[in-house]
Amino acid sequence: MYGENAPPSWARLPGARCRAVEHLTKLEGLKEFELLEGLDEGFFQALAISAEVLELGAGTALYREGEPSGAVYFMHEGRVKLYRSIGGPKARDQILGVVGDGSVLGLGAALEGRTQSQGATALTDCVLYAVFRDDLFDVMGRFPAGAVRLNRVLAARARELEDLVGDLVFRSAPQRVARMLLNLATEEGRVTKRGVVFEPSLSRQEMAEATGISREALSRALSRLAQEDILDLDGKTITILKPAELRSRT
Amino acid sequence: MYGENAPPSWARLPGARCRAVEHLTKLEGLKEFELLEGLDEGFFQALAISAEVLELGAGTALYREGEPSGAVYFMHEGRVKLYRSIGGPKARDQILGVVGDGSVLGLGAALEGRTQSQGATALTDCVLYAVFRDDLFDVMGRFPAGAVRLNRVLAARARELEDLVGDLVFRSAPQRVARMLLNLATEEGRVTKRGVVFEPSLSRQEMAEATGISREALSRALSRLAQEDILDLDGKTITILKPAELRSRT
DNA sequence: CGGGGTTTTTGATCCAGATCACATAGTGCG
DNA sequence: CGCACTATGTGATCTGGATCAAAAACCCCG
Incomplete structure (x- = not known):
């Protein structure tokens, strides 16, 4: 057959x-x-x-x-x-x-x-x-x-x-995370007043695997961006508050 | 034209x-x-x-x-x-x-x-x-x-x-160097009694660039292998004295 | 053949991210 | 709804390789 x-x-x-x-x-x-x-x-x-x-x-x-x-x-x-x-x-x-x-x-x-x-x-x-x-x-x-x-x-x-x-080879972990977030937002996000909102199809572990780092390093990078008010993290939902600033970090 | x-x-x-x-x-x-x-x-x-x-x-x-x-x-x-x-x-x-x-x-x-x-x-x-x-x-x-x-x-x-x-992502610098050497030897080397001899078409700087590390890290990796009598380094000429041992390092 | 420039090696120091441990949050099943 | 399991976040520590500096080796041109 x-x-x-x-x-x-x-x-x-x-x-x-x-x-x-x-x-x-x-x-x-x-x-x-x-x-x-x-x-x-x-x-x-x-x-x-x-x-x-x-x-x-x-x-x-x-x-x-x-x-x-x-x-x-x-x-x-x-x-x-x-x-x-x-x-x-x-x-x-x-x-x-x-x-x-x-x-x-x-x-x-x-x-x-x-x-x-x-x-x-x-x-x-x-x-x-x-x-x-x-x-x-x-x-x-x-x-x-x-x-x-x-x-x-x-x-x-x-x-x-x-x-x-x-x-x-050429970019550091935070740069790769910034770029990955921007790409995901482009593919899966919707624009709101606050910023670009998305619930990634990738888990945190998978996001780490997409950027070549450990899940702990991914968490730390996301936390730092949240502390700088570039991102808002709410459970699985991520909002990019300052896309231009994030882009400057790639 | x-x-x-x-x-x-x-x-x-x-x-x-x-x-x-x-x-x-x-x-x-x-x-x-x-x-x-x-x-x-x-x-x-x-x-x-x-x-x-x-x-x-x-x-x-x-x-x-x-x-x-x-x-x-x-x-x-x-x-x-x-x-x-x-x-x-x-x-x-x-x-x-x-x-x-x-x-x-x-x-x-x-x-x-x-x-x-x-x-x-x-x-x-x-x-x-x-x-x-x-x-x-x-x-x-x-x-x-x-x-x-x-x-x-x-x-x-x-x-x-x-x-x-x-x-x-998965392999350390020494592992990548070992693999690169074996590949180069396969493509450019000739077998002698002492081992596989070759004069790489890649410079040291280029060998480093092929393995994603700095030229200093490449030099150190080669030196360590030489010290362990796995390699013989003679100017540009490299001889792999123990191919099986090198293979176990990949 | 000597000198100048480049490449490579070696030493010292630093740090980005890994790893390990543990606590917290989230999820799915009974 | 509670419990067990998984996912995630945070803290502490470690380390592999980057970086910087300097010395040594090599190469090419005059």
Whole structure:
């Protein structure tokens, strides 16, 4: 049923389920992807035929580092963290990025024909289109313009990783925290009179993992910003009171 | 003459020169690329027609971060370092990788149609094939299998960058130095009775930049390894006396 | 071959963040 | 609603590597 591919992980994920969806609905959903804008109708038809709708609950891993890569995923809705892990007595993760609506996951490993180079876990409930690797390659072969668009995802991902390396090496922990807060606010926040308010999809521990520091150092950095009235911390809710001042700290 | 592309940087590089080369020679040279193995003859013909041979002297920048990306480069011979830089009073670089024979440079920025995301500077004298971006895309469009191969380069690069992030976050400076030495020895060393001998293409400063530490910390790490008789340092020449022991330090 | 400039090594000092411990806050289940 | 467990915040201490300074080694040019 799966050809020579390993069955993709969603076939047996506890927190995930496939949902039968009308072809037309899939078609319309795929056309919403900004990265695919303007492509040939035939491309969307072929992709929609291959795609299955996958619903993932928050906290569920889409795939783990080291797993075979049988499919590529198009994120219609939701947010997912991508990360590297290290095991042993001091096991922990390093978040490589957080991706949202309109992103593509798992393409690199699929293209290389190797195991997943990172893990991907849902931060929120997600709706994705899953496409078997071979089906996707077939569509890409028939629609080179579509292939170019998808491969741009890889190029963009590499650039973001270079940005992360630069941050880790050139910038101090407080600078990285400031930048992470501004990015999260841009993606998840809403503007109010007091400032930009958001309840991050990342826990404090995950925020620390996104900035390459311990959770204690993250707490200290947030506390210092709160003491300077740049931030207001209220349980999980964060309000950036002085965005320009925070920006000057990056 | 250059169409709507900016003229690529080699047209005006002091340390670089284009060399007129027979089509057949270019053809044979391109067929040596392991990543292109087994592709259609037509692909190589088309690529060879588009390619110009570029000779780069050691120390010459192929492109710099932020420059427009007009071409993609196929490295026939030589070694190049890829790096991110930060300016200001404490200007420095972070080496993202060192690439050698058979690698492809500049594809990501070309695909995104954005400026170069990193710098590329020759560590040794190099011979590369330069292909204008639009010419390459034309060839990729006509030969999808070739496009897949090239795009694997992007996927591989992203994986290597993830490895680098993991190293920087999860491993200490001495561990990163040990790993860097083993990698350099594998790429540039020769096995003798005493151990693996090499004269690194990277200076000490660059070795430090490849491992995310200061040049003083690199010197101290090398000295400690020498004191433990794991390494022998003789001017620029490094001999790994105990590779297995060094491996246990990564 | 000598001198000037650059690179590298070594020593001393400092500090940013890790680590450990513990208290407090938050959450989910019975 | 209470309890057990997890997440988070704060305090104290430690340390790995940065930084600064200076000496030594190396390299290139005249």
